[in-house]
Amino acid sequence: MSDRLLNTDAAATMTELSEEELLSKAKDFGGPALSELYDRYETKIFTYIYRRTGEQALAEDLTAQVFLKMLEAIRKGNAWQTSFSGWLYRIAHNIVIDYYRRRERQSHVSIDEAPTLTATEHNPVQTAEMNMDVEQLQSAIQRLTDEQGQVVSLRFLDGYSIAEVAEMLDKTEGAIKALQYRAVASLRQILLIEQQ
Structure with a gap:
């Protein structure tokens, strides 16, 4: 019972940490810190991947791969140098690209082939x-x-x-x-x- 209370207290402490403090603990491969990073970024990364793939199950699988790569990079000491979120999005981007390369389903419009249009002020x-x-x-x-x-x-x-x-x-x-x-x-x- 006391272990459970300690785990709850540790989790509450992690949510109160600034991102910089949390990242410092994560580099030491601290479980609660890594769990908190997952909680903070999982939805953002999933949404980013879902928008690129359009398939929920696929986006869930690729999101899991992003966090596995994150753990592997931290374990090997190859983690982010400046921006953690930028680094994590780069991992997500690379995983999506790798997925499409493996499936040979990548299709897009080339700028060179598209007629030139003037961008307007509206979004x-x-x-x-x-x-x-x-x-x-x-x-x-x-x-x-x-x-x-x-x-x-x-x-x-x-x-x-x-x-x-x-x-x-x-x-x-x-x-x-x-x-x-x-x-x-x-x-x-x-x-x-x-x-x-």
Whole structure:
């Protein structure tokens, strides 16, 4: 009974830690710290992967792989250097890419092949969500290049700033702005074609 109370107290203590303190404990492979990291990031990573795959069971499996890779990297001492969340999203991105490579199901619209359209001031993702259901939107995002889809998901669906996305993807803010511009133009073209 007292062990149970200690475990409950340890869990409560972990939820009160700042992310920096939690990450420090996780690097020492502390079970409660790793569990808290999982609790804090599992839904975000699952949502990110689900938006890239559109399949709940697959997203659950790939999310589990992300956290297994995280544990393996921490155990080997190959963990994040700067941004933990950026590192974790990079693992998720790589796992999704690996999945599609293995299945040879990767399809997207090339910027070079898409007609050039001027991006407008409004958010095309919000407009699309108003005019179509979520499945159609996810299908359109999946047809973007991997980098474009990732930027659209992180910027417009998850609400991260350009600076945050740049840190997560280890790119400059200018590169993220360029990717976002191209992604919005391609997404707009895809949505226009689907509405015809």
